[in-house]
Amino acid sequence: MAEPILNENTKKAQSDSNLSITSNDIKIDLSKEFLLELRKNMYHGTHYEDVVDHIAKVLKMVDLIYVPGVDSHQLRMKVFPLSLADDAKE
Numbered sequence: 001m002a003e004p005i006l007n008e009n010t011k012k013a014q015s016d017s018n019l020s021i022t023s024n025d026i027k028i029d030l031s032k033e034f035l036l037e038l039r040k041n042m043y044h045g046t047h048y049e050d051v052v053d054h055i056a057k058v059l060k061m062v063d064l065i066y067v068p069g070v071d072s073h074q075l076r077m078k079v080f081p082l083s084l085a086d087d088a089k090e
Contacts, residue, residue: 028067028078037061038083045088058083 038061043054062079063072081089 028070028075030065030079034061034065035082038079042083042085043088044086045084046086054083 038058041054041057041061043049043051058080059076062076065075065079067075
């Protein structure tokens with residue numbers, strides 16, 4: 001059930017508009033600027049990319065966001081999949 005939500009949100013993230021993630025009564029609005037920055041730091045799963053560095057960058061970005069009523073762990077779980085592409089996404 002979570003996969004269709006993530007696929008739908010990933011398609012929205014690829015557009016030029018803001019992204020709103022809604023699941024289990026949690027609504028998270030991500031700005032266009034945040035999504036562009038996330039896209040610049042996407043992890044593709046290639047041998048020359050450092051997965052630990054990627055995770056650290058994404059967590060640092062996500063930790064700058066505060067959503068009232070949303071636990072930071074929930075936010076990380078919703079946003080992190082949007083930072084993956086190609087083989088890493090699979």
